[in-house]
Every structure is written in C-alpha cells, then in structure tokens.
Amino acid sequence: MYREHPIKILRYCIRNLWLLIFPLLRSSVLFPFSPEALLRWLHGAWFDILIFLTILGIAVLRWRYCRFSFCRQFIRCNNGIFFRRQICIPCARITAVTETDSCLLKPLRLVLLKIDTAAAPLPAAELRLWLREKHLHQMRREVPVMQPSSAPAKRRRTGIWMTLLFSFLFSSSLSGTIYIIAFFVQAGSIARDLFFQPPVMKALDEINNAAIHTFYAIPSIIVSLCVFLGACWIISFFVNLLHYGRFRVHAGSGLLSVHMGILIRRRTYLRPGAVNHVILRQNLMMKLFGVLSMHLSCPGYGGGRKSMPVLIPVLTKKTTPLPLSALMPGVSDGSLPKMIRGKRRAIWSFVWLPVTWIGLILGIMVLAVQTAPDMERLLFFSGVIGLIPAVWLLLIRLISISAEHVSFDKRQIQFQYSRGFSFYTITAPLHHVIGIKICRTPLTARNDICSLIIQLRGHRRKRHKLTGISFRQAEELKAFLEQILQ
Amino acid sequence: MIPKQYSTPVCAVRMMQGLTLFLCLGVCSLLFHITGKRLALIVSGACFLVWIAGGLFCIPEILRRIRILIDGSKVTISSGIFFRRTRTLLLHSLQLTILITTPFSRYTGINFLLLRSYGGTLLLPFLSRKDAESLHKELTVCLLNRSMEETAGGEVPHVP
Numbered sequence: 001m002y003r004e005h006p007i008k009i010l011r012y013c014i015r016n017l018w019l020l021i022f023p024l025l026r027s028s029v030l031f032p033f034s035p036e037a038l039l040r041w042l043h044g045a046w047f048d049i050l051i052f053l054t055i056l057g058i059a060v061l062r063w064r065y066c067r068f069s070f071c072r073q074f075i076r077c078n079n080g081i082f083f084r085r086q087i088c089i090p091c092a093r094i095t096a097v098t099e100t101d102s103c104l105l106k107p108l109r110l111v112l113l114k115i116d117t118a119a120a121p122l123p124a125a126e127l128r129l130w131l132r133e134k135h136l137h138q139m140r141r142e143v144p145v146m147q148p149s150s151a152p153a154k155r156r157r158t159g160i161w162m163t164l165l166f167s168f169l170f171s172s173s174l175s176g177t178i179y180i181i182a183f184f185v186q187a188g189s190i191a192r193d194l195f196f197q198p199p200v201m202k203a204l205d206e207i208n209n210a211a212i213h214t215f216y217a218i219p220s221i222i223v224s225l226c227v228f229l230g231a232c233w234i235i236s237f238f239v240n241l242l243h244y245g246r247f248r249v250h251a252g253s254g255l256l257s258v259h260m261g262i263l264i265r266r267r268t269y270l271r272p273g274a275v276n277h278v279i280l281r282q283n284l285m286m287k288l289f290g291v292l293s294m295h296l297s298c299p300g301y302g303g304g305r306k307s308m309p310v311l312i313p314v315l316t317k318k319t320t321p322l323p324l325s326a327l328m329p330g331v332s333d334g335s336l337p338k339m340i341r342g343k344r345r346a347i348w349s350f351v352w353l354p355v356t357w358i359g360l361i362l363g364i365m366v367l368a369v370q371t372a373p374d375m376e377r378l379l380f381f382s383g384v385i386g387l388i389p390a391v392w393l394l395l396i397r398l399i400s401i402s403a404e405h406v407s408f409d410k411r412q413i414q415f416q417y418s419r420g421f422s423f424y425t426i427t428a429p430l431h432h433v434i435g436i437k438i439c440r441t442p443l444t445a446r447n448d449i450c451s452l453i454i455q456l457r458g459h460r461r462k463r464h465k466l467t468g469i470s471f472r473q474a475e476e477l478k479a480f481l482e483q484i485l486q
Numbered sequence: 487m488i489p490k491q492y493s494t495p496v497c498a499v500r501m502m503q504g505l506t507l508f509l510c511l512g513v514c515s516l517l518f519h520i521t522g523k524r525l526a527l528i529v530s531g532a533c534f535l536v537w538i539a540g541g542l543f544c545i546p547e548i549l550r551r552i553r554i555l556i557d558g559s560k561v562t563i564s565s566g567i568f569f570r571r572t573r574t575l576l577l578h579s580l581q582l583t584i585l586i587t588t589p590f591s592r593y594t595g596i597n598f599l600l601l602r603s604y605g606g607t608l609l610l611p612f613l614s615r616k617d618a619e620s621l622h623k624e625l626t627v628c629l630l631n632r633s634m635e636e637t638a639g640g641e642v643p644h645v646p
Contacts, residue, residue: 073634074626082589083587084588085585086584086622087584088583089582090629090630093581093629119581119605
C-alpha cells in the first residue's frame with residue numbers, strides 16, 4: 001500500500017480552517033487596544049496553538065490513514081479516520097482517468113489523479129489521489145486504461161489557429177461579445193473569480209470612463225454594461241485558450257486519450273467502450289461557415305461546469321473526423337437510411353418563443369416610452385439589447401426547421417436539433433436510448449405533429465427535444481425502438 | 487453466488503438505543519443548564535417519553551425489519567414498518583462497492599456497504615463486521631470475475 005504525497009496534508013488543513021474562528025473570536029479582547037489587552041491575549045495564546053495543532057493533527061492523521069494500491073485488475077483505496085472507507089475499483093469499470101500536471105506542482109513531483117467510473121456522482125470523481133510521479137509511472141505500467149495500445153494510434157493535433165478559433169467561438173454562445181446571457185451562462189463562472197481583483201476593477205473603471213466619453217450619445221449605463229461584459233468575454237477567451245491550448249487526441253484500438261492545457265496540463269484516458277454518445281455542436285456562426293466542434297458524453301470527462309467534453313475543438317470540411325467506430329464499438333460512420341424530418345407546417349412550434357420574446361419587448365418598450373418619455377433614450381437602447389438575442393434565436397429556430405432530423409438503423413440513432421443558441425447532432429448506439437416520449441398539445445395535435453423527447457444513457461439525465469415531428473413517424477420510431485430493444 | 491439473507495445485528499440495535507438515550511440526556515442537561523428548572527423538567531419528561539416510544543419500540547422495529555437478500559443476479563433490500571419499501575439492484579449494473587466501517591464496529595454493528603451502479607447508489611445499512619467484509623469481498627470478486635469475462639478472460643485475482 002502506498003501513501004499520497006505529503007502536500008495533501010495542506011489540503012486537509014484547508015478543510016478545517018473554519019476552526020480558526022475561535023482564535024479570531026478570542027482576539028476580540030484586543031479591542032479597544034491597550035497593553036493590558038495585549039497581555040491578556042498573550043496569556044491565552046495556548047488556546048490558539050492548541051487549535052492550530054488540532055487542525056494540523058487531524059490533517060496528518062487523515063493523510064496517514066489514506067492508503068492506496070493498484071494492480072492490473074483493480075485499484076484499492078482506504079481512507080477516513082472515524083468512518084473508514086474501503087474502495088475497490090475494478091480496472092475494467094474505470095471510464096476515465098485524468099492526470100492534472102500543474103506547473104506549480106511540477107517542482108514537488110506531484111500529480112493530481114482523478115479516477116471515474118460510470119457510477120461516479122457529478123461533479124466529484126470517484127477517487128482523487130495526489131500522487132508522487134514515481135507512483136504515477138508505476139500506475140501507468142499496471143492500469144490497462146492508462147497503457148498505450150500495441151496497435152499504432154491515430155494522433156490528432158489541434159493547431160494554434162484552431163484553438164484560437166475554438167476559444168473565440170465558445171467564449172460566448174452568441175459568438176458575439178456583448179450579451180449578458182453569454183456572460184452568465186458560459187463566461188460567468190470562469191470570469192467571476194478573476195473579475196473582482198482590484199487591479200482589474202481599476203482598469204475597467206478607466207476603460208469605462210473613456211468609453212462613456214467616446215460614446216456620448218449612448219446612455220452611460222449601457223456603455224458600462226457593454227464594457228463589463230466585453231471584459232468578461234476577454235477573460236473567458238483567455239481562460240479557454242489556456243484550458244484547451246496544445247490540444248491533442250490519441251485514438252487507437254482500445255485507447256483514447258485527450259491531452260490539453262498550457263499552464264495546467266491535463267491528460268485524460270478514456271475507455272472507448274464507455275462513451276455514451278458523440279455530439280457535434282455548432283452555434284449560428286459555425287453553422288453558417290460549416291464548422292463543427294466534436295464533443296462526447298463519457299462519465300468522468302468534462303462533466304464540470306467549467307470544462308466541456310471536447311474531443312476535437314474545431315472540425316472544418318477539410319479535416320476528417322475521428323471514426324465513430326473507434327469511439328463507440330458497433331457504430332458505423334456511413335449515412336443512415338431511415339429519416340424523419342421536422343415539418344414546415346410546424347413553424348409556430350419552432351418560433352413561438354423568440355416571436356413572443358420580441359413581441360413582449362416591443363410592447364414593454366412602447367408602454368414604457370409612453371409612461372416615462374424622459375427615459376426614451378435609455379429604454380430604446382435597453383430594448384435593442386433585449387432584441388438582439390431574440391432575433392438571433394429566431395434565426396436559429398428558422399434554420400432548425402430544415403436542419404432537424406432523426407435517422408436510425410438497427411444499430412444506431414442519429415438526430416439533429418437546436419437547443420438554446422446551439423445546434424446539436426448526436427450519434428449513439430441504439431441500445432443507449434433509455435427513453436422516448438411523444439408530447440402533443442391541442443394545437444399540434446390538430447396539425448398532426450408532435451414533440452419527440454429522446455433520453456440517452458449518460459451521467460446527466462438530459463432530454464433531447466425535437467419539435468415539429470410528424471406524429472405518425474414518431475409513433476413508427478417509437479414502435480421500432482421498442483421492438484429492437486426488447 | 488449462493489443466495490444469502492442478512493439482517494441487522496442485535497448489537498447495532500442496542501447501540502442505536504444507547505445513542506438516542508445519550509442524545510436525550512444531553513438535550514435535557516443542556517436545558518437544565520440554560521433555562522429554568524420547571525421548563526427543563528417538562529421538556530425532559532417529553533424527551534424521555536419520546537425516547538421510550540422511539541428508542542424502545544420504533545428504532546428496534548425499523549432496524550429489525552431491514553432485510554437484505556443477495557443471489558447470483560441481484561441485491562434486494564426491503565425496509566419499513568407500515569409501508570414496506572423494496573429496492574433491487576441488478577448485479578450486472580454494479581460498478582463498485584465501498585465498505586464503510588467505524589471504530590469498534592465488531593461490537594457496535596455500525597458498518598455500511600455502498601453499492602454504486604449506473605444511475606444510483608444502494609446503501610446496505612447496519613451489517614455486522616463479518617457480514618460486511620464477506621459481502622464486500624464477494625461482490626468485488628463477482629465484479630472482477632465479470633470484468634475478466636468481458637475482457638480477455640483469465641484467472642480471478644486474490645482480493646486481500
């Protein structure tokens with residue numbers, strides 16, 4: 001049995017830092033400050049030392065009690081002081097192993113290892129170990145999923161221009177720079193921590209003042225908002241660049257590994273049989289220029305909010321995608337025969353949301369201008385900013401009428417649809433379909449159309465909703481699936 | 487795998503009764519310390535009644551009615567007094583097992599086994615140390631066996 005790197009003691013110390021609240025409360029005797037108060041405080045210093053020793057002692061004990069071992073068949077880990085946990089993960093059940101190699105940890109010869117199975121709760125990994133490098137090398141020799149395949153692996157490298165393009169496209173869902181949804185949905189979580197640093201705030205204030213003077217015709221609040229969102233987008237862009245920079249994929253028989261990151265290098269080894277489905281993702285700009293991004297659903301890979309499960313960041317017409325059979329055994333790359341398309345008569349099912357959105361904004365604008373004519377300029381710009389995503393969504397929905405389809409044969413299913421501001425093309429083996437539902441409203445029932453909800457096996461229960469499908473065809477698909485899956 | 491049935495050991499029932507009594511006494515002493523004697527007496531009386539009802543009748547009954555049945559293909563756990571709840575986990579969807587033990591669990595019977603599978607976790611509570619360890623080992627061997635069958639095939643390793 002091996003122990004983790006001793007630096008893990010610091011990590012355990014952080015968990016019990018809340019105990020420092022007691023010395024902090026005790027230091028309240030220092031107010032108002034006087035020599036007597038200081039003497040009194042020093043007199044009780046043993047209490048602070050005791051708390052510190054408790055924090056350190058618990059951390060050291062936890063570290064001593066955490067041990068792990070590995071062989072070709074399984075990885076074992078025992079941890080915990082009071083509640084002793086014994087975990088035994090069979091290597092054949094491992095879906096993903098991620099090695100995180102930070103430039104800060106390099107001098108300590110330390111690597112963070114995350115081991116996941118299909119049963120791992122999100123976003124936590126099944127097992128997180130802080131390993132010494134020598135143990136990692138031993139593990140690479142033993143654990144099959146981390147071993148290079150004997151067959152020559154196909155290696156795909158993503159160039160700097162493609163990484164830049166990917167970072168640009170995925171730094172906001174609108175492929176623009178100015179809107180709040182992009183900020184809160186995608187860039188927000190990354191940017192939030194960085195944004196509230198004092199130098200950043202100061203610089204933004206200066207840019208903000210300059211912008212207000214330059215765009216004097218636009219209300220200052222709108223300019224401030226745009227500057228704020230623009231800055232967040234830039235931060236998000238650079239974070240994405242650092243995260244997905246030096247992107248490489250190795251694919252061979254029984255091997256699939258993804259390497260990425262500039263400052264923090266991540267190497268993820270995936271078991272090809274564990275891939276649930278492959279997702280080709282596009283936003284409107286990508287759709288117009290015929291560019292795709294290939295993602296995959298695999299337990300333990302890209303499950304967090306800050307990272308996407310990218311397999312190939314940018315796919316153009318010139319680049320050939322990885323063969324699907326290498327990712328999901330039994331799935332072929334050829335086109336599928338049976339096809340169900342979205343119906344043109346179901347146009348309202350597609351566009352009702354953006355049309356209502358536009359109508360509401362226009363209505364509110366007219367009402368607000370009549371009630372408060374002094375704020376006309378501000379209301380006008382606010383309305384325009386509100387209309388931009390609505391029109392964008394309307395365009396996406398209009399395109400998805402012709403793009404939406406379902407194809408299937410006896411082994412696999414493929415469907416394309418739009419959700420939010422993105423288009424998705426999903427390919428999955430047929431036995432990964434765990435649910436199919438047909439939804440109808442009185443209006444759609446009259447037009448003989450329905451919504452088809454497909455649920456696939458995955459670590460997140462995501463529903464894929466295809467609107468405007470012919471009811472008869474949906475029923476046929478459902479019957480076919482029931483027949484095949486029985 | 488030979489079908490086996492497991493139930494809560496008596497020591498775990500006694501331990502839980504002792505713990506609830508300890509908790510009641512703690513609450514009462516705290517009340518005596520903080521509030522007036524009259525109020526503390528009333529609340530202590532109520533606590534004691536609750537403990538008689540819960541600790542002497544409900545807890546033993548709840549724990550005694552937990553039944554765990556394991557056969558070659560599935561694990562079934564049924565629990566509850568009035569409303570019986572039965573949950574089944576098919577062994578082919580099992581991914582890994584986690585054994586949780588506490589100090590002196592040989593005498594307290596507070597051992598748990600977590601069965602992690604696709605889409606959920608099944609908790610097997612209050613097993614005796616011997617049962618928990620043997621079950622953990624047996625299920626792990628079963629998992630490894632299946633993994634070996636799925637991959638190249640070969641001898642099942644010894645699990646320490």
